[in-house]
Amino acid sequence: MQIDVDDNAPRLLLSWSSGKDSCWALHRLLQDSNVRVVGLLTTFNGHFQRSAIHGVRMALLRMQAAAIGLPLTEVALPWPCDNQQYERHMAQALASARQRLQIQVVAFGDLYLEDIRRYRERQMADSGLALHTPLWQLPTAPLAQQMLDGGLRAKVTCLDPKVVPKELAGSEYNRDFLRALPESVDPCGENGEFHTFVYDAPMFAAPLSITPGKTVERDGFVYTDFLPEEGLCG
Numbered sequence: 001m002q003i004d005v006d007d008n009a010p011r012l013l014l015s016w017s018s019g020k021d022s023c024w025a026l027h028r029l030l031q032d033s034n035v036r037v038v039g040l041l042t043t044f045n046g047h048f049q050r051s052a053i054h055g056v057r058m059a060l061l062r063m064q065a066a067a068i069g070l071p072l073t074e075v076a077l078p079w080p081c082d083n084q085q086y087e088r089h090m091a092q093a094l095a096s097a098r099q100r101l102q103i104q105v106v107a108f109g110d111l112y113l114e115d116i117r118r119y120r121e122r123q124m125a126d127s128g129l130a131l132h133t134p135l136w137q138l139p140t141a142p143l144a145q146q147m148l149d150g151g152l153r154a155k156v157t158c159l160d161p162k163v164v165p166k167e168l169a170g171s172e173y174n175r176d177f178l179r180a181l182p183e184s185v186d187p188c189g190e191n192g193e194f195h196t197f198v199y200d201a202p203m204f205a206a207p208l209s210i211t212p213g214k215t216v217e218r219d220g221f222v223y224t225d226f227l228p229e230e231g232l233c234g
Contacts, residue, residue: 001069001203002030002037009036012105012132013097016040016072018056018064019196020154020173021109021135021188024147026068027202028134029107035132038101039071041093043086046076054195055158055223060210063228067204073097087123094127107132111140111190144178144187153200153207158223163193169215170224197226 012035016022029037042061043052050057058074065072075093078085097103106124110116110133117133124131135143154173159166163185171177173196178187185193200207213225 003033005033005036009034010104010130011036011038011102012107013039013041013073013094013101013103014107015109016042016061016064017109017195018042018051018054018061018198019109019157020147020152020198021111021190023109023152023154023198023201024143024150025107025109025134027150027152030203032134035105035107037070038103039073039097040065040068041073041075041097041106043075043077043090045079045081047079052077053158054197055225056197057225057227059228060197060208060226063208064198064204067206067208069205071101073101090123091127094129098128103129105130105132107134109133109135111135111143111188112137113190140186140188140190145175148174151200151202152198154196154198155210155212155226156194156224157197157226158221159194160192160220161217161222162220166217166222168194169222170212 014026014037029035044050044058045052051061062072073093075089077089106129108120120131156169156171156173159169168177168180189195199210209229210226211229213227215222215224
C-alpha cells in the first residue's frame, strides 16, 4: 500500500517486467509521497503468452498484480516483433492509459545504461508523459543487498550462458547466487546477464506459490519455466 500522497500528486504507471528491478522500483515509488502509483504495464509475446525477455508466463504476472493490488495493463506484441512494431504498440498502450488512468508519468526500473535511458527519453518525448527512473545510478552491489535485506524474493528465470554458468538457471536470487556469479557480471544483471521473477516482496499481500518446470536452452539463452503451484490459470 502506498503512503499517503497529495490528491494532486502526478499519477504514475510503472513498466513491469516481473523481475526484481521493476519490483524494487515499485517499492521505492510506494514510499514516495510525490507520486501516486495507479497501475503496472507489461509487454508480452502474444503468441507464447509470456513476458518479453524474461519468458515468464502471463498467469504469473497476473498473480503478481493481484498480490500487489494494482491493475495490470497488458500489451500483447506480435511474434516476431521488430522495434517499429514495439514502439507502435507501446504508444497505443500509453495513449490508452492516459485516458483510462489519467496518468502523467511513466516509470522504469533502469539502473545505469545511458543508451537505454536516451531511448526512453525519445519514447516519451511525443507522448505527453514524464519519465521517471527511481533506481537510476544507484550502485548495483549495495542495491542487490538492499533488495534481499528488504524482503524481496525472486527466482532466476533466464540467463546468458556465455557469461553466467547455465546451472544457475532457476536459482533463488540470494547471496549464494551473487557469490556464484563471475566478477564480470553485474549483481543486478543490468547488462542482460540474467533476469528474475519476484514471488514475494514488501508490497505483496502474500507470497506467490510457484513451482519450477523445465529448463531449456533457446535462442542463445537458458530459461527455467515456473508455474503456479495450483496449476495453470489465467
